[in-house]
Amino acid sequence: MAEGNSRQVGRFGVGFTATAVVADRVEMRSTTGSVVFDRALTEEVIREAGARLADSVEVPLLRLPWPSDVRPRKGFDTEVVLYLRDGSDNLVAPMISEASDLLLELPSLQRISVGEVEFGVDRHRLPELSSDGAVVTRIAPTRDGVQSAAWLQVATGTTRWLAPVDGPTVAGHDVLRAPTPTGIELSLPCRLIADLPLTPDRRNLHPSADIASAAVGYADLIRLFGPRRRLRLVPEPHLARNRDDARLIDAVLADLRRTSWLPAADGADLVPSRSVVLVGLTAELADVLGDLFGDLVHPDISDAGSTSVLGRLGVVELGLAGLADRLTGVERPSQWWQRLYAALAPLVGTGREVEEIAALPVPRSDGRMAVGARGLFVSDRITGAARWLPMVDRQARHPLVERMGAQELTVEQALSDPALRQLIEDADLDSDGGLADEVLALVAADPDAALPAWLAQLPLPDADGEWRPADELLLPDSPLGAVLVDDHPFGVVDRELTQRHGASTLRRVGVGWGFLVVSDELPTAPDHDLPDEELWWDSLTELPESLSAVGDLDLVDEQRWAAALTLLADDEEIVELLGDRDGYTAWWLRRCAIIDGHPLGDYRAPSDETLVGVLDPLDHPQADAVAGALAELPPASAAEASRLLDRLGDPDREVSAGVAVSVHASIVGACRSGVIDPADIDLPDRVRTLAATAVADAVVLDKPYLLQMVSGESVVLAGTAAEAADAETLGVVLDLPLASEAFAAEIRDPGDAVTWSHPEAVRFAAQRGVEVRHGEVRVHDELWVTLRRNDSVIESRVGWWIDHQGVTHLERAGH
Numbered sequence: 025m026a027e028g029n030s031r032q033v034g035r036f037g038v039g040f041t042a043t044a045v046v047a048d049r050v051e052m053r054s055t056t057g058s059v060v061f062d063r064a065l066t067e068e069v070i071r072e073a074g075a076r077l078a079d080s081v082e083v084p085l086l087r088l089p090w091p092s093d094v095r096p097r098k099g100f101d102t103e104v105v106l107y108l109r110d111g112s113d114n115l116v117a118p119m120i121s122e123a124s125d126l127l128l129e130l131p132s133l134q135r136i137s138v139g140e141v142e143f144g145v146d147r148h149r150l151p152e153l154s155s156d157g158a159v160v161t162r163i164a165p166t167r168d169g170v171q172s173a174a175w176l177q178v179a180t181g182t183t184r185w186l187a188p189v190d191g192p193t194v195a196g197h198d199v200l201r202a203p204t205p206t207g208i209e210l211s212l213p214c215r216l217i218a219d220l221p222l223t224p225d226r227r228n229l230h231p232s233a234d235i236a237s238a239a240v241g242y243a244d245l246i247r248l249f250g251p252r253r254r255l256r257l258v259p260e261p262h263l264a265r266n267r268d269d270a271r272l273i274d275a276v277l278a279d280l281r282r283t284s285w286l287p288a289a290d291g292a293d294l295v296p297s298r299s300v301v302l303v304g305l306t307a308e309l310a311d312v313l314g315d316l317f318g319d320l321v322h323p324d325i326s327d328a329g330s331t332s333v334l335g336r337l338g339v340v341e342l343g344l345a346g347l348a349d350r351l352t353g354v355e356r357p358s359q360w361w362q363r364l365y366a367a368l369a370p371l372v373g374t375g376r377e378v379e380e381i382a383a384l385p386v387p388r389s390d391g392r393m394a395v396g397a398r399g400l401f402v403s404d405r406i407t408g409a410a411r412w413l414p415m416v417d418r419q420a421r422h423p424l425v426e427r428m429g430a431q432e433l434t435v436e437q438a439l440s441d442p443a444l445r446q447l448i449e450d451a452d453l454d455s456d457g458g459l460a461d462e463v464l465a466l467v468a469a470d471p472d473a474a475l476p477a478w479l480a481q482l483p484l485p486d487a488d489g490e491w492r493p494a495d496e497l498l499l500p501d502s503p504l505g506a507v508l509v510d511d512h513p514f515g516v517v518d519r520e521l522t523q524r525h526g527a528s529t530l531r532r533v534g535v536g537w538g539f540l541v542v543s544d545e546l547p548t549a550p551d552h553d554l555p556d557e558e559l560w561w562d563s564l565t566e567l568p569e570s571l572s573a574v575g576d577l578d579l580v581d582e583q584r585w586a587a588a589l590t591l592l593a594d595d596e597e598i599v600e601l602l603g604d605r606d607g608y609t610a611w612w613l614r615r616c617a618i619i620d621g622h623p624l625g626d627y628r629a630p631s632d633e634t635l636v637g638v639l640d641p642l643d644h645p646q647a648d649a650v651a652g653a654l655a656e657l658p659p660a661s662a663a664e665a666s667r668l669l670d671r672l673g674d675p676d677r678e679v680s681a682g683v684a685v686s687v688h689a690s691i692v693g694a695c696r697s698g699v700i701d702p703a704d705i706d707l708p709d710r711v712r713t714l715a716a717t718a719v720a721d722a723v724v725l726d727k728p729y730l731l732q733m734v735s736g737e738s739v740v741l742a743g744t745a746a747e748a749a750d751a752e753t754l755g756v757v758l759d760l761p762l763a764s765e766a767f768a769a770e771i772r773d774p775g776d777a778v779t780w781s782h783p784e785a786v787r788f789a790a791q792r793g794v795e796v797r798h799g800e801v802r803v804h805d806e807l808w809v810t811l812r813r814n815d816s817v818i819e820s821r822v823g824w825w826i827d828h829q830g831v832t833h834l835e836r837a838g839h
Contacts, residue, residue: 040104044085046115049107051092058092061085124165124172128186129203129217143167157181158244162189175215176248180241182219187245187257197265200235202226211263212273213256214245235268239275243283251287251324258333281338287322290314294321297338301326302347302371309367316354344371344380351385352395358387358419365422378427386425389415398429405435405469409462412443435470439463439479451483452491460484464525467532477543480534486515495534499527504536507588509581538595539574547571556616560608563661573608574598582618586644589617593646603652605660613653619644624653625664632656634686637679638671658690662704665691669758673710675718681736684712689743692753702757711758714739723763726751730763732822733811739763770810771825775802775833784834788824800831807835 048063067083096103123136123143136143144166153160164174174189200208201217207227218238221230246257264270286294289310299319305326386394402416480495497517531537550561555578580588592598601609614625627642628635629651659665694700710718715736725739728746742754785801811818825833
């Protein structure tokens with residue numbers, strides 16, 4: 025023992041008394057005096073005193089000391105030398121195995137030599153880790169100069185807690201050390217060395233001892249390690265080996281619950297009872313949430329396997345729904361929210377997790393925050409503001425937001441939204457508050473998007489600063505403006521707006537460059553503000569399935585129609601409408617577009633040979649492109665039929681017989697099909713005959729055999745085949761008699777009666793391309809017929825004839 029208790033090595037002399045078990049001679053060599061305990065000398069003294077000893081009696085070793093002059097080895101103050109009994113050699117191995125532990129347990133012990141093996145210890149205090157009342161020391165035992173496993177020790181008063189610096193925790197079958205091992209088993213993962221009262225046999229605590237008092241310092245020790253190691257050092261109550269062990273575990277856990285040692289996501293230490301754990305928390309998510317959630321447990325110990333330990337410590341489990349609730353009202357940039365969604369996505373694996381985060385805030389493009397993503401939209405093309413749409417801010421977009429319910433939105437859908445239509449209808453024409461820029465930017469984002477017709481009502485500024493609907497404006501230098509009347513109602517769109525968004529974008533919303541096309545996928549009435557639309561609608565036999573028509577045609581200056589036709593024909597969308605004869609555009613142009621004082625319906629296409637000589641060709645470079653707006657066969661109205669008949673009867677026109685027959689046949693067809701009422705057709709002054717002459721008097725050929733005797737200059741044909749019904753219709757239209765009614769015929773002689781099986785009858789049928797008939801046939805060597813009309817008489821030899829009784833007369837071949 026050194027002076028005082030500052031360097032006390034042992035207690036109660038228990039360790040020294042144990043030497044009598046293994047040795048018969050013990051020398052206590054000291055610099056201040058040495059003594060010897062010798063069992064043989066003691067027995068000799070007893071015998072010299074006359075005492076008798078039985079053979080089985082062993083004299084005590086430590087009763088009689090003898091002075092000695094032997095001093096300890098150089099460098100030592102005290103040296104204890106044991107002369108072991110025979111058979112005690114097996115003590116060396118246990119001494120070697122326990123030497124390192126002994127150096128940990130006895131802080132004043134610096135070195136142990138066992139035979140040739142020498143043990144030492146390096147102790148270094150760590151003031152930077154120490155705190156008031158808790159001294160941290162790094163202890164590293166050595167063997168023959170080689171350092172073994174190092175320990176960290178926290179000393180608080182007379183209690184010391186130790187744990188290995190690296191490697192596994194202390195085995196679960198350790199014992200209480202006071203300071204050397206006792207018989208009290210402990211299951212805690214840290215080693216306890218405490219100055220607690222024991223029973224004399226050192227197997228149990230003294231009844232006055234309070235083992236719970238030794239819990240102090242445990243939190244200070246585990247605080248020295250990383251997050252995962254800290255949690256592994258939390259004792260498990262169910263592993264308690266005895267009552268004392270259980271009391272100590274309870275005390276340690278109670279202290280851990282109210283002490284700040286639990287690693288936080290932001291790097292601080294938390295009091296477990298005031299902490300929350302988000303199961304599955306990743307380092308990325310912790311980095312995002314760290315500055316917001318100061319009570320969030322470190323991600324390294326936020327796995328599912330740690331929840332039971334954390335739960336015993338009083339840590340509350342934070343679910344995804346709770347996380348969403350706690351984020352309500354948080355104000356952060358959109359990029360921060362995108363980082364949150366990216367970090368949170370790995371935790372949202374199923375539909376159940378998606379439902380849990382349904383109320384997670386989502387930043388909108390208008391700067392507001394939405395509770396959840398349902399009802400919001402995302403788009404790859406929409407990058408700017410669109411006030412009528414609840415869009416997810418582009419910088420916050422992440423696939424997780426779409427899983428939460430945000431829907432993909434196309435530009436076409438955005439521009440067709442009823443909310444935008446309402447905004448446009450309610451827009452203040454003094455100022456649109458930026459709506460125009462938002463809409464135009466969206467239009468430019470998808471050049472192929474189909475736009476609704478009502479978008480043409482979007483208010484835009486004109487050159488004078490006034491706000492007007494888009495379809496009431498023209499682009500600067502618009503070619504449409506050059507063909508309209510001088511007092512047209514259109515304004516010119518603001519040049520700065522044109523430069524900012526581009527002419528093509530403005531044209532798509534209805535700003536005029538060329539003519540505007542009005543479209544309606546399901547028209548039900550003539551309500552599209554087109555000139556003469558009701559007249560066109562009334563001319564239709566059935567409702568159109570869809571409507572596409574050029575508007576504002578009535579604003580074209582009559583002297584500028586040639587340029588207007590060029591503008592129409594050069595437009596890829598409009599040129600298709602010009603080819604639709606039944607469509608509104610071609611219908612209106614035929615009636616109302618004027619070239620050289622005549623409507624387009626007075627002209628034919630240069631490539632149309634069916635009306636050569638009847639109508640003049642349109643003298644225009646794009647004449648064939650606008651053919652649908654020009655005259656062609658068959659006529660579509662009584663007025664067109666009247667015009668054609670009038671031109672046919674014009675003696676100053678050169679019209680071929682073939683063209684005349686084609687015109688007559690088309691008019692007859694239109695009348696017989698019900699398209700035209702013959703009574704509505706104006707009678708011409710003259711008609712065009714088979715001889716291509718224009719005459720005032722003629723007959724309509726209704727019987728083909730009459731052409732053998734009637735002059736071509738006095739007959740009009742209703743078609744290339746003389747059909748009685750067609751001839752009758754043409755006679756009504758032209759107010760001309762039928763040839764068979766105008767002439768009386770007489771056959772000179774009766775001829776020979778035969779049947780249709782006669783060779784001459786069969787030859788005739790073959791030549792005429794008709795089937796062999798039944799009935800009477802008369803054959804003549806020479807067939808002479810006399811025709812009478814008024815005072816004129818014509819007699820002529822013919823090849824065949826049909827009399828008024830329907831009998832066919834034929835001339836024999838070869839005569």
